[in-house]
Amino acid sequence: MSFDKFNDECGVFGIFGNANAAAHTALGLHALQHRGQEAAGVVSCDHGQFFAHRALGLVGDNFNSADVISRLKGTAAIGHNRYSTAGGTMLRNVQPFFADLSLGGFSLAHNGNLTNALTLRKELINRGALFHSTSDTEVIVHLVALSPGVTIEDRIIDALKQVEGAYSLVMLTPHALIGVRDPLGVRPLVLGKVADAKGKEAYVLASESCALDIIGGSYVRDIDHGEMVVINENGVTSLHPFPTPMRRFCIFEYVYFARPDSMVEHKNVYAVRKRIGAELARENGVKADLVVPVPDSGVPAAIGYAEQSKIPFELGIIRNHYVGRTFIEPSDTVRNLGVKLKHNANTAVLSGKRVILVDDSIVRGTTSKKIVTMVREAGAKEVHMRIASPPTTHSCYYGVDTPERSQLLAANHSVAEMAKLIGVDSLAFLSIDGLYRAVGEAKRNNDIPQYCDACFSGEYPIALTDKDSGIGGKQSDLFAEMA
C-alpha cells in the first residue's frame, strides 16, 4: 500500500426529494466519470432505511440496470466516483461510507484529502475505534460517531473542526442531505436543482455543473468555502461554522481536472482554457505552420493559442478512445507503444511542417517525450512544445494523485534541460501570472494567492500534519492488514 493511495481525485453527487433519486445519482456520477474511474457507489435512504451498491469499474457498467437502481429505494441519495490509482483496490474503500450511529444511519462521500488523517487514525485506534478501510475519509465517520453533539449537524461540525485538509463532502442522514466545503474551498461543490415530471423541485449537490446538465437540472450557485448546507423537507439551510479567512480554490481544476463544459466557481472551464491558450501564445509565440493539441486535454488551449497566434489549428494527433492500456509488446521495435495505443500521428498533416504542440502540463515527462518522437517520425520539421500551465514542481496533498517530487520532471530540471530531454526545438510554460490572468485575476497576489497553486509554487495553504510528522512511514502500525 503506497502513500499514493490516499491521494484521490474524486467526484461526488447528492439529491434530496426526488422519486428517482438513485437513477439521477447514477447519471450524475456518469457525467462526473472523468473525476474517478476506479469504482463508484450510491447510497440511498428511504424512511430511515439505507440501501447501498458499490462496485469496482465504471458507473455505466455497474449502475445501468433496473435491478440495481430499483433496489436503491428512497427519495434521497448520494454517490461517489473513485479515481483509478495504480495497484490493487479494495471494495471496502469504495465510498459512500455508511455507519449506524445512535442517531440513525449516516452516509458520507468525500472529494479531497485530509492531511492529518493518519494522526487522527492513530489516536482513534488508541481509543478503541475499529477502522474498516484504509481511506482517510473514514476518520470523519468515526469523529462524527464519537462526537457528543446532540444533533447530527452538531456532530459533523464537531468532527470537521478536528480534521485538516481539503474536502467537499456530501452526506446523507435519515432526514437530510448535507454538503460541506472545507474552509479554503479547495475542491469544487455546486448546488443545483431539478424538477420532476410534475414540476416538483429537488435540490442537488455535485462536484461540477455538468452533473446537473445530464439530469436536466439547473445550476443555482457554488457552495461557499467553509459553508455547510443542510437540505431537507424545509429547503436549504446555510451554515458557516468554520473560520474562513480566505478562499483558495484549486487552480489546477481549470487547467486539467474539470470538464470543459462545467461551470466551476462561476467560470466556464472551456473559456478559461482557451484564454490560457491565448496567454500562452502571447507569452511564448514562435513561428510555425500548425498548432496541434495533444488530445483530448490540450484541445481547448490549442484552439485559444491558434486564435491568438493566427496559426492554423489542426488535428495532427488522433486519439483512439477504445481502451487498450496493457497490450503485449511485440518486440522492442514498436517504439513508444504505450503512447500509440491511445495516440497516432496524422502524418499527412504533420509531414514537413513546423509544429506547435499544446499540452496541459508535464508531470514525469515520459509521455511527452514519446509523443514528440512520434511527431518527428511523422516528418515534422520543427516541434515546439507549449504547456498550458506553469511547471509542476510540487506534489499535491489535497486530493490529487501526483507522484513524489523526485519524479516530477520540473522539480529537478531547468526548462532548457526539459526541452532537451523531451526532444523539442523549443519548450515554454505559461507563467504563473499568465495563468492567473486566464482565470480573471490581474495577477497572482503573492502575499495571499487567490487560488491554491501549491503544485506550481510549493506554497501549501493547509498544514501537512501527517507528512511533517512522518507518520506515513510507520504504516505497519496503522495498516496491519494487506488486502
Added chain:
Amino acid sequence: MSFDKFNDECGVFGIFGNANAAAHTALGLHALQHRGQEAAGVVSCDHGQFFAHRALGLVGDNFNSADVISRLKGTAAIGHNRYSTAGGTMLRNVQPFFADLSLGGFSLAHNGNLTNALTLRKELINRGALFHSTSDTEVIVHLVALSPGVTIEDRIIDALKQVEGAYSLVMLTPHALIGVRDPLGVRPLVLGKVADAKGKEAYVLASESCALDIIGGSYVRDIDHGEMVVINENGVTSLHPFPTPMRRFCIFEYVYFARPDSMVEHKNVYAVRKRIGAELARENGVKADLVVPVPDSGVPAAIGYAEQSKIPFELGIIRNHYVGRTFIEPSDTVRNLGVKLKHNANTAVLSGKRVILVDDSIVRGTTSKKIVTMVREAGAKEVHMRIASPPTTHSCYYGVDTPERSQLLAANHSVAEMAKLIGVDSLAFLSIDGLYRAVGEAKRNNDIPQYCDACFSGEYPIALTDKDSGIGGKQSDLFAEMA
C-alpha cells in the same frame, strides 16, 4: 434481513508455526466444508503484517490457486467456513474479521452464536462504535478494541466476560494463535499438531478432528469448556479465565452436524450414530424386509439399526451429489421435484417390500413427506420411518440455523399426527434417554443435563437476552443499511 441470519453453524481452523500456514488452513476448511458452504475466509500473519482472502462459495473454488495461497504469507493463519442461509449474503460478513488495534493487528473467527449481541451492539453504537457488518461476532472485536486491558489476552478475556452465548473462537495476533471455548463448551474445538518435512511441529486448532486428518496431523485433545489456549513460539499455554459450572456440549453435533469420521469430545461420530441406530431398533422395532437410509445423513444410523434388528441394510434411495437446487419445474406433473434433484428411489430394491426408512431428524417435515411419497410410488408395501433423534420441538439460538418454532413440525403436532402428515405406516423417534445412552451416558440427568439438548427439551442453558428483550424486532435502529 431475517433473524435467521444470526444463526450460523460454522467451521473454524487455525495453525501456528508452519511455513505453509495458509495452504494448511485452506485444506482444513475444505475438510470442514460440511459446517458451512456459503463463504470462506483465511487471514494469515507474517511478522505483524496480516493478509486476508475472503470469498463467497466453496473453499475448493476460491482457495485452490497458488496465486491466492502465496499472497497469504506467514507462518500462522486462521480460517472460517460460513453456513449457507437463505437470502442474500454480504461479503463484509465473511469471517475471519480483522481490526487494527492499538496493540497491533487482530483477527478472529467464530463458530457459535451470541445471545446478547444485539443488546451489546446497541450499547456500543451509543458509545460511538462503528459496525461494519451485521454479524453478532463483530461485537467481540469492538469489546476487545475498547478494553482497557494491557495485553491482548487480558482484553480478550475482558471482552468475553461481557458476551453471552455459544462460541468456539480462533484468533490471530502478531505473536500468537489463541483459541477459546465458551464456559459450557457448546460448540466443538480440538487441538492437534502437524509436523513439517523437517519434523518441526506446529499446533493446530479446528472444529473437528477430520481437519487434522487431511493435513496429516494428529489429534492432541479437545479444548476444555471455558478454556483459553495461547499458542506462540513457547508452545501452548492453557488458561481457564471463566467460571465453568458445567459442560453442555451440543448433542446435535453427534446426530447430524459433525462428520462421521471426526472425533468430537473423545467420541467417534460414526460410532455414536451406529449406536443411535441400534438404540432406535431396540426402542422402536418393527417387522420389515429392508432398512433403507435417507442418504447421506441417515446411513450410519441405518447400519446400526440393521445390525441390531438383523433386517438387511439396502441402498433403496440413491443420492445424486451433483448440485442442482433450482431447476425449472416442467409442470405440476413432476411431483416432488425438489427431492428428486438429489434423491431417487431404487425401485428394484423397494418394490413390494416393507421398508424401514431411517433419517436423522425431522424439521419442517416437507422433505420427509416427499421422500415417503417417492418410496411408495416405487412400490414399497409398507413404509416405517425411524428418526435417529427425539422430536425437534425448539429453535436453537447457539449457532444453528433453525426455523422458528411455528415451523417445526414436532413443536405443533403429536407423533401420530406427524405420521399421518408424512404418510407413513408408522413413525417413531429415538427417546431422549436413548440418545443419551448412545453417547455413553446411562441416561439424561434431568437436573443438569450432560449436554445441551435445548432443541429437544426447550431447556436453554444460556440466557436468551436479545430474544427476551425483544431487541431483534427493532432492527431498523440497529441495521439501517440494507445490502
Added chain:
Amino acid sequence: MSFDKFNDECGVFGIFGNANAAAHTALGLHALQHRGQEAAGVVSCDHGQFFAHRALGLVGDNFNSADVISRLKGTAAIGHNRYSTAGGTMLRNVQPFFADLSLGGFSLAHNGNLTNALTLRKELINRGALFHSTSDTEVIVHLVALSPGVTIEDRIIDALKQVEGAYSLVMLTPHALIGVRDPLGVRPLVLGKVADAKGKEAYVLASESCALDIIGGSYVRDIDHGEMVVINENGVTSLHPFPTPMRRFCIFEYVYFARPDSMVEHKNVYAVRKRIGAELARENGVKADLVVPVPDSGVPAAIGYAEQSKIPFELGIIRNHYVGRTFIEPSDTVRNLGVKLKHNANTAVLSGKRVILVDDSIVRGTTSKKIVTMVREAGAKEVHMRIASPPTTHSCYYGVDTPERSQLLAANHSVAEMAKLIGVDSLAFLSIDGLYRAVGEAKRNNDIPQYCDACFSGEYPIALTDKDSGIGGKQSDLFAEMA
C-alpha cells in the same frame, strides 16, 4: 490434443410431444450427470425452428434458469452430457450438434465412439466437407448431409451403414425424435414415457432409466441393438435396418458407469453390483473383521460381499463430496493429499482391525496405493483388497475414456506384483465367469461372449479401423487448428 479426447463416455436424452420439452431435458441430463461433467447442451425444436444452448460445466449450473429454458422453445428436445477428460475443451465440441440440411434442421447427440471416424473424416475432407469440431460424432452429420436418401430416415440409415463403432444416438428433426443403437448395442438407450398435467403422454429416450424417474416418467423398454425408433405425432415406429448378428452390451456399465438405481438391459444395476460382491466373497474369501467400501462406487459390492461373508459392513472411509481437486499442497508432509481431498480414513473404525477393502476396479493403481496407505496409517492390522471386476488389461475404444495399455497396471503386472505395489496383504479380482454369473449368465460364452468385455479380455467385437491404420498419428493433417 491427445487421442484420449475421442474417448468419451456420455449421456443422452430426448423427448417428443411435451410442452416443457427443454425443462424435462435439463432434468434428465441432471440425472445423467454421472455420465459426463465437462459440458452439456440442449437443442429444442419449435415448428421447424431449432433453439440451442450449450455450456461448459454442470447441467445444474447452466440449465437451471427460466431465462435459458424459456428460450429453448418447442415440444421436442434432445440433450447431451459430455465427459470430463483431461486438458482443454472447446465449446464447439459440445453436443448436440446441429446442421441445416436441405430437408430442414437436424440435430444429433451421441454416446459412444466411432472406430473409423478419422478414416471417414479424411475422406470427407477430401470431398470438400468442412468440419467444425474435432469430435468423431461430426462425421455422422456430414454423412447424413451428403446422403442421396429421399427422407431423413433413409439418410440416417445410409450414414450409419458407413460408420463403425459404438453409438447410442438421439436425433431431432422438424417432425420427429429418432433414436438408434449400434448393431451390437454396446451403449445403453432406453425408451420411456411421461404424462403431462392433462394426462397427455410423450415419449422419452434416455441413456439410463434414472433419467425417466426424475421427470416422473416410466420405463417402457430398452431400444434393441441395431434398432432405430422414429417418434413423431403418430407414435413410435421401430425399424431394424442393420444386420444384428449378436448383442454385446458393455459389461462395465454394470461394474461402474451406470447409476445403481438405473435399469439397464432389464437389470437393476445395484442388484447386479451386490451379486458381484457376493461372487467376489465366494471366490476370494478371507478372514477379516470388517468389509469397507472405497466410496462411493465400491459400496453396493461391499454390501453384497458383507452379506455373503457375514463380515460386518462398515464405513471405514468417509467421502467428502465437496469439490476440491486442485488444492495447493502445503509441503511433502501431507502424504496422499490427492486422495485425502475426497476420502478420509475413519480411524476409530479401522484401528486394530483386519480390513477387506472393496473397490470396483483398478486402472493405474495410483489411487489404490494411496488409499491403502491411508487405511494402514489409521491402524488397520491387515488390508485385503477385493476388486469387483476382473483385471482391466485393455483400453476401451467404444466410448470410454481409458488410459493406454502401457498405463494399465493389470496389463503389465501379475496379481502378486500388483498386491505388492499397492501394499496390501492380499489382492483378488473377480473372475470373468464370476462377473458373467453376477449379470445372470451361467458363464462367459467364450466363442461369442454375451457382452463386450474387451477391457478384460482384449477381444474387440468391432473393428478398430482408425487404430489399425495408424491414422490417429497423423493428426496434423486432420486437425490443423488447436483451440
Added chain:
Amino acid sequence: MSFDKFNDECGVFGIFGNANAAAHTALGLHALQHRGQEAAGVVSCDHGQFFAHRALGLVGDNFNSADVISRLKGTAAIGHNRYSTAGGTMLRNVQPFFADLSLGGFSLAHNGNLTNALTLRKELINRGALFHSTSDTEVIVHLVALSPGVTIEDRIIDALKQVEGAYSLVMLTPHALIGVRDPLGVRPLVLGKVADAKGKEAYVLASESCALDIIGGSYVRDIDHGEMVVINENGVTSLHPFPTPMRRFCIFEYVYFARPDSMVEHKNVYAVRKRIGAELARENGVKADLVVPVPDSGVPAAIGYAEQSKIPFELGIIRNHYVGRTFIEPSDTVRNLGVKLKHNANTAVLSGKRVILVDDSIVRGTTSKKIVTMVREAGAKEVHMRIASPPTTHSCYYGVDTPERSQLLAANHSVAEMAKLIGVDSLAFLSIDGLYRAVGEAKRNNDIPQYCDACFSGEYPIALTDKDSGIGGKQSDLFAEMA
C-alpha cells in the same frame, strides 16, 4: 435474426514472417477498433498448425494478456474486428473462420458483404455442405473446400469467381498470407511492412494505414481492385485473376468510416474531411457566430468549414467518452437522455449565439433532433445545421450496417421537411459534386461514377442477387437454428 445481421462493417489485418505475429495482429486490430466493436478474433499459423482465439468484446479486453498471445504461436497471423449490430450475437460467427481442407488448414477474414450469399448457401446445402455460422462469409470457405483446383490459390480464385458483393479478404494457409479485394475495390485494403528488432521485414495487410502506424510499420501501397496478393517466404506475388472494368471505392469511407489519420486509396482522410467542410461552407454559407461540430465525427469537417467561412470554430458540445448506453431513465423529465449520456451542450459557449452545427450525415434523424434541442436549451439564438455529405437515401448492401429505406429520413422527406422535423433554422447537405470535389475529382462522372455512392444515388454497382430474388425472406429454410 434480422437481415441487418449480414450487414457488417469490419476491419481485417494480416502479417507474415514476424516472430510476434499475434501480438502485432492484436495491436493492428486495436487500431482498427472503430471498424467493429462487437467481437474480435486472431488465427495464427505455426508450421502448419493453426491457433485461434475469438471473443466477444473489445480487442483491448480480450487480446491483451501474455497468456492469450503466447498461445497464438507462429510467424503468421490474421485478425478480424466485427461490427456491433443490434441484437444477440453468436461466438460461432466471429471471424477469422478456419477449416481443415485436404490441402491443409485454411483461415479467412472478410470485410464487406456478399450479395449472393444466401443463394449460394442454399445451393451448397443442397449439395450436402454443413454450415456452422449464419455469416455470408462462410460460403467462401465452402466454395474453396469444394473447388477442384490443385493449389489453394486456384481454389480461392475459383471460389471468388462465384461470389458477388464487396470483399476485402485476408487469408492464411500453412505457407502463405493471401489478400484479395473485389473487382470494384469497394472496401479498403492496404499493404505495408514492418521490421523486427534485427531489421528483418515482414509484410502486413490491413484495412487502413493506421494499423501500420501502431506497430511502427510503413505503408507500401493499396491493394488494387480485383487484385490478389500472395505473401510467402519468397515475398509478394501479385495476381489479377478477375475482370476489373472499373474501380468503385466506397466514398462513405471518407465521410465517416475510416479513421482521420488513415491513408485510404492514397488520400488522407482528415484532409478529405476538411475539404468536405470547406466545400460545405462554399455551397451553403450562412451568417453565424460559431461553427460547432457534433463530436467526434463532425470535427474535421467543422474545422474545414470554419477556416473557409472565417467563422470561429468552438467546442460547443462536449463528448463524454465513458461508455453509458443503457442507463435507467429517472423519469420523462430528463429530455434527450440518450444523447446526454454522450454529449453535453457547453452553455457558456452557445448562449445567445448563432450556431452552425456540423455533422457528418443524417440517418434516421432522431439523434440530430435531440442535439438541436439541447443546443437550443443552452441558449443558442439560431441553429443552422450543415451536413458533410449528401442526403443518405438508400441502404448499403456492401458491408455497412444501415437501416432499411423506410427508416432513412432523407429517403422520405424533403430537406425543408427535414429541417422542420429536426428543429433547425436552416439545414443544408453537401452536394454530390461537392463531395466528389472534396475527394479530388472535378465532379461526379454520371455515366460511370468514380466511387460507389449508392447510399446517396441509389446506383448499385454490384448486382443485389439475394435481395432481388427475395431469398432473404425465406430464412426459416436457411437458418433453422436460433442461437
